[in-house]
Amino acid sequence: MDLEDGLLMMPGPVPVAPRVLRAMSKPMINHRGAEFSAMYDDCCEILADVFQTKNDIFILSGSGTAAMEAAVGCTTGKDDVVVTLENGKFGERFKKIALRYGKVNPLENEWGSSFDLGEVEKKLEEGAKAITLVHNETSAGIQNPAKEIGKLAKKHDVLFIMDGVTTLGGDDVKVDEWGVDIAVVGSQKCLAAPPGLSMASVSKRAFEAMDEKESLPYYLDLKAYKKSGDKSQTPYTPAVPLFFGLQEALHIVKEEGMDARIKRHATCAEAVRAAANAMGIEMFPQLNDEFSHYSNTVTAMKAPEGVTGNDIKKDMMARGITIAGGQDHLSGKIFRIGSMGNVQPKDIILTIQELEVVLR
């Protein structure tokens, strides 16, 4: 793939294919017309394969956080408790969102350290309406055990809301098999579309929870999305150029095939880890059980002695490669290399080659 000059190796936004950029420059169409509806249905059909679900899928004009808020805000209210699992910035974000709508019973781990499933279960035993999990905690490079959390959610009859923002489209995500009631993703990550759209799959059980609520958010009302979605439309004017881009990006996903795509992502992340290991760079995540893993889409590493993550990022940038530093209290302590979307092994080789020079 012939991408722009310079290499964007951050955990989103990711480089998009020229054909996706071209698709976005098409003339506008009537968003209530047949052409838009056909595009909407086409996108949802490919997304159903990515999400591995038979649940309804909706496409929101708004970044990943919009779908996170829609999920929590539509299903939980002021008398409800949400168990929020936090081991990074996006787990914390779910907690902050849930606090705007109701109560939380948070499990707050050190960022990057794996959850103890016994502790998760204890939280659920205290009573909850929903549990939130970030499948891949981008801020810390750790993949959390979605399947196991899904089992616990089922056992305790709570809604399972999962952020799959940096796994869906690049890793194996089994929404139906794991019992995920609402799964969300953003366009700018593994799907390799431009930023600005988010998608959510919603189960029947999640809709039942919405039916029980007195009021729902207005702009992020998933029942309104359902009503319009049944007519292959969105409730409000969608970001049409972004839909053009998304449709093209999803066709690239379909042409590659999810199995091959997942394998490519895993290979690329594994190559980053192997190179880091060979250079004596330590991984950031603390894996304390067999259920959590290093991320297959972003590798978070500790800054070696004597340099900061920000120095590494700056020096890499000077060599034409954009990587990410640490967020919030991890700023300076870690650096992250994204390997999601259209990333190819040759991009990893180039990145590692430059990293070696920078750290020499």
Ligand code: PLP
């Ligand atoms: N969740 C995860 C795991 C993310 O990585 C991000 C963005 O980096 C978000 C949520 C927020 O998405 P957005 O910035 O598209 O609102």
